[in-house]
Amino acid sequence: RGCDNECYTRIEEIRSRIKSPQDFQKEARVCSECPSACQSGDLGYFPRGKMVKEFEDVAFSLAVQEISPPVKTQFGYHLIMVTEHRKSKVASFEEVRDALSRRVQQIDSELRLISHLKELRATARIEIFDELL
Secondary structure (H helix, E strand, O other): OOOHHHHHHHHHHHHHOOOOHHHHHHHHHHHOOOHHHHHOOOOOOOOOOOOOHHHHHHHOOOOEOOEOOOEEEOOEEEOOEEOOOOOOOOOOHHHHHHHHHHHHHHHHHHHHHHHHHHHHHHHOOOOOOHHHO
């Protein structure tokens, strides 16, 4: 973004107002330009490899309830507060059965739609009237 110094100064001001997790949530709701603002900045749990590297490196180095210094990514500046760490684990089939079933149904629907669109394109009659352009 084109406001490097202004944005950095603004996020430092926001950080100076944060003294507790409740302050962080309030500032995220009011000041954040991220879609997570509606959830008070809560991004949920995420494993390594799901966020941009600059963000992830800081997020995975923080202690619980520690607030990061401003972190610059391609999306702008961020403040990060970790609320909990969870160990990663391999989920059992029972834990993912419903999500897998929904995903398979979604993929099937997408494939049927693609097939239908290909058929429509193959049989479509398209006329272009250059004189009307």
